[in-house]
Amino acid sequence: MTARKDMLVIEPPKGWQPINFKELREYRDLFYYLVRRDVQVLYKQTVLGFAWAILRPFLSMILFTFVFGNVAQVSSDGVPYPVFSYVALVPWTYFSTALTTSSMSLVTNSNMLTKVYFPRLVFPLTPVLAKLVDFVIAFAFIPLLLLWFRIMPTRDVVFIPLLIIILMMTAAGAGMWLAALGIQYRDIKYATQFMTQLLMYAAPVVWSVTALTARLGETGRLIYGLYPLAGVIEGFRSALLGSVPMPWDLIAVGGASAFVLFVSGAFYFRRMEVAFADVA
Amino acid sequence: MTDIAIQVENLGKRYRIGVQEEKYDTLGAQMLAWLRSPITNYRRLRGLSAFSENGQAEDVIWALKDVSFTVKEGEALGVIGRNGAGKSTLLKVLSRITPPTTGRVLLSGRVASLLEVGTGFHPELTGRENIYLNGSILGMTKAEIDRKFDEIVAFSGVEKFIDTPVKRYSSGMRVRLAFSVAAHLEPEILLIDEVLAVGDAEFQRKCLGKMQDVAGAGRTVLFVSHNMPAVTRLCQRAILLEKGRLIMDGPSEEVVASYLADATRTGAARSWALDEAPGTDELRLTSVSLVNSQHRIVSVVSVEEELQLRIGYRVNTPGLTFRCAAKFYTQGVCAFATVEPTETTRDREGHYWSVVRIPAHLLSEGEYLVGVSIFSSKGRKIHYVLEDEVIVFQVTDPISGQSARGDYTEPFAGVMRPKLEWSMEHA
Structure with missing residues (x-):
C-alpha cells in the first residue's frame, strides 16, 4: 500500500474517546454551512424576520416589568426594572434557545445521522454558534435602552466576551449531555422543556443575586454561583448597568463549573456517539 | 496498480431488534404492567446500545x-x-x-x-x-x-x-x-x-x-x-x-x-418431480428452461443472443389436443405473449417438449419473468397448466455496437428492443 494515501481503520469502539480536533478542523466548512443554514432558515416566511430576535426578550421584558417589577415589587438593585430584566433576558434567551436546539439536534437531524458520516459533535455545537446571531441582534438593542434610561455602561464591558464564552460553554456542555441522552431516551425532550423554565427562575433573570446573598450568606452565594448563569447574568448587569460590582466570585465558580460541564459533556457524547445511528 | 483499497476482515455487526410487546389478559395485569412500564421501557431503550456478554438473547440479530x-x-x-x-x-x-x-x-x-x-x-x-x-x-x-x-x-x-x-x-x-x-x-x-x-x-x-x-x-x-x-x-x-x-x-x-x-427459488430453468408437477391428471408440466444456441441453460443473456424457451410436459391421456403459450414480463408489464400457432393432438402418452425460438435483438435490457400455460380453446375450454413466474432471466447489453443501440449509449426505453433497419432519403 502506498504511504501517501489516507489510511482509515474501522474497528469496534473501545470506551472513552478523546475529542478529535484534527477531524473537526477538517470539517470546518461543513460547520460553517450548517450554522449558516440554521441562521438562514430561522425566520424564513416570517413577516418580522430578525426583529423577532429583539421582540422575544423585549416582550418578556414588558411582561416581567409588569408582573415582577410592578405587581410583585421585586428589587432590581436600584435600576429601572425594564432595563434590569432586558439585560438579563438577552443572555438567558440565547442560553435557553441554544440549549433546547442543541439537546434536540440529534433527533431533528436523525436522517442525516443515519445517512452520512461526519464528526457527530457538529450537531450539538451548531446551534450554540447559530443562536449567537440572535444574541448579537438582541444585544445591539441594549445601547438604545441604556440611552433611553440614561444609564452609562461601565468600563467592565470589556469582560463581556469572557461572559459569552462561559455562556457558550454551558449551553454546549449541557447540550452535548442532553443530545447524547435524548437520541436514546426521548423523555429528554419533555424534561428539557420543563427544565428550561425551571432554570430561568433559578437564574437571576427576574430577580437579583443581592437579595439572595443577604439571605444565604457568602458561602450560599458561592454554592449558587456553581450555576454558571448566575455569574454571567450578574456580570452583564454589572458591566452594562453598574448596579453591582463585577461578581468575580460568581464568575470564577461558574466558569469552572461551565468548563467541567463542557468537558464532561464532550467526553460523554464521544462515548455514546458510536451508538447514535443504531438507536436513532 | 493492484493495491488493495478496501480490506474487510471478519466483519460482524450485532443489532437488537425490538421484542414483541407482551399481552395481558386481565385488567389487573395490564395495570401492573403499566405501572412497571418505566422500568421495562428503560431496560428496552438501554438495551438498544448495551449488550450483556452472557449468551445470545433471542432478540439479537x-x-x-x-x-x-x-x-x-x-x-x-x-x-x-x-x-x-x-x-x-x-x-x-x-x-x-x-x-x-x-x-x-x-x-x-x-x-x-x-x-x-x-x-x-x-x-x-x-x-x-x-x-x-x-x-x-x-x-x-x-x-x-x-x-x-x-x-x-x-x-x-x-x-x-x-x-x-x-x-x-x-x-x-x-x-x-x-x-x-x-x-x-x-x-x-x-x-x-x-x-x-x-x-x-x-x-x-x-x-x-x-x-x-x-x-x-x-x-x-x-x-x-x-x-x-x-x-x-x-x-x-x-x-x-x-x-x-x-x-x-x-x-x-x-x-x-x-x-x-x-x-425466485428458480432461475432460467425449473423442473418438477411428477408427483408435484403443476397440471391435471391428463397432462403435467415437468420442466421449463431457457437455453442458448449451445443448448446451455443461461440466466444472464446478451441482447445479441438467440434463445430457446423449452416447455417440457408429460401427456398421460393419449389423444389430448392443446397448445402451449408463454408470456414474457418485464418492467411490470407483459412485453409480449407467444402461442403455438395451432392446437395439436398428442396421440401418444409420454414426454414432449414444445420449443419456441426467441430471436436475437428482441428483448430489451433487464429482468424478464416467464409465465407458461397449456390449454385448449377449441370446443371444450380447458386450462391444463397456468403458471406465472416460472423462470426468470436477465438480459444485458454489452454495447458492442452490434445491438439495436448501435453506438448510442444513453437511455433506451421500451420493453422490447428490436434491431430495425434505418435508411435515409433526401428530397
Whole structure:
C-alpha cells in the first residue's frame, strides 16, 4: 500500500474517546454551512424576520416589568426594572434557545445521522454558534435602552466576551449531555422543556443575586454561583448597568463549573456517539 | 496498480431488534404492567446500545457475520442480496455511520459514501445554497465546491432555478440537483447505495453513465443495488450476501445469475418431480428452461443472443389436443405473449417438449419473468397448466455496437428492443 494515501481503520469502539480536533478542523466548512443554514432558515416566511430576535426578550421584558417589577415589587438593585430584566433576558434567551436546539439536534437531524458520516459533535455545537446571531441582534438593542434610561455602561464591558464564552460553554456542555441522552431516551425532550423554565427562575433573570446573598450568606452565594448563569447574568448587569460590582466570585465558580460541564459533556457524547445511528 | 483499497476482515455487526410487546389478559395485569412500564421501557431503550456478554438473547440479530473480502484499487464491486441480507449494514459500517461489533476494515484513500442523495437538503434554501450545504455534508470543502459549482449546475439542468428555494422545485428537479452534487464528488473510494432508485428512468441512466465514468477513472467503487443490469454493467465482480454472511464472491454475471436463481427459488430453468408437477391428471408440466444456441441453460443473456424457451410436459391421456403459450414480463408489464400457432393432438402418452425460438435483438435490457400455460380453446375450454413466474432471466447489453443501440449509449426505453433497419432519403 502506498504511504501517501489516507489510511482509515474501522474497528469496534473501545470506551472513552478523546475529542478529535484534527477531524473537526477538517470539517470546518461543513460547520460553517450548517450554522449558516440554521441562521438562514430561522425566520424564513416570517413577516418580522430578525426583529423577532429583539421582540422575544423585549416582550418578556414588558411582561416581567409588569408582573415582577410592578405587581410583585421585586428589587432590581436600584435600576429601572425594564432595563434590569432586558439585560438579563438577552443572555438567558440565547442560553435557553441554544440549549433546547442543541439537546434536540440529534433527533431533528436523525436522517442525516443515519445517512452520512461526519464528526457527530457538529450537531450539538451548531446551534450554540447559530443562536449567537440572535444574541448579537438582541444585544445591539441594549445601547438604545441604556440611552433611553440614561444609564452609562461601565468600563467592565470589556469582560463581556469572557461572559459569552462561559455562556457558550454551558449551553454546549449541557447540550452535548442532553443530545447524547435524548437520541436514546426521548423523555429528554419533555424534561428539557420543563427544565428550561425551571432554570430561568433559578437564574437571576427576574430577580437579583443581592437579595439572595443577604439571605444565604457568602458561602450560599458561592454554592449558587456553581450555576454558571448566575455569574454571567450578574456580570452583564454589572458591566452594562453598574448596579453591582463585577461578581468575580460568581464568575470564577461558574466558569469552572461551565468548563467541567463542557468537558464532561464532550467526553460523554464521544462515548455514546458510536451508538447514535443504531438507536436513532 | 493492484493495491488493495478496501480490506474487510471478519466483519460482524450485532443489532437488537425490538421484542414483541407482551399481552395481558386481565385488567389487573395490564395495570401492573403499566405501572412497571418505566422500568421495562428503560431496560428496552438501554438495551438498544448495551449488550450483556452472557449468551445470545433471542432478540439479537447479527446483521453481518464473519464477512471478509478485499477490493483492489480501481475495481468496482457489486454487493447484492435480498432485503435484510446485510447490504445496507455493510455500507453503513464502511461509511462509519455505525461501528462494527467485531472485525475490522481498512480503507486506503479518501472515502465518500452516498447512502442517499440530497442528505441535508433544506427546502427553504435555494438550489445554490443547498449545493454548498449538501456538498459540505458529503465531505467537500468550500474551495472544491466553488471549483465545480458550474459543472454541478450544468449537469443538473436546473440553471434557471438555481436561486429559487428548493421547495418550489419538482421532486425530479430536486433529485437531479442532489445527484449532480453527489456525482461531482472526487473520492478515491466511492460507496453507493441504491441511489439510482430515485428519479425518472432517463436521469437514472444518466447517473449510471456518470458512475461508469467514475469506475472507469480508476476509482474504487462499492455499489449496493437491486438493479441487476446496473450491477453487471458497472461491476466486474460482485459479492452476494445472505442473512449477514457472504455466500458468493465472483464475476458479477455469475453472482447475479446465482442470486436470481435463488431469489425466485428458480432461475432460467425449473423442473418438477411428477408427483408435484403443476397440471391435471391428463397432462403435467415437468420442466421449463431457457437455453442458448449451445443448448446451455443461461440466466444472464446478451441482447445479441438467440434463445430457446423449452416447455417440457408429460401427456398421460393419449389423444389430448392443446397448445402451449408463454408470456414474457418485464418492467411490470407483459412485453409480449407467444402461442403455438395451432392446437395439436398428442396421440401418444409420454414426454414432449414444445420449443419456441426467441430471436436475437428482441428483448430489451433487464429482468424478464416467464409465465407458461397449456390449454385448449377449441370446443371444450380447458386450462391444463397456468403458471406465472416460472423462470426468470436477465438480459444485458454489452454495447458492442452490434445491438439495436448501435453506438448510442444513453437511455433506451421500451420493453422490447428490436434491431430495425434505418435508411435515409433526401428530397
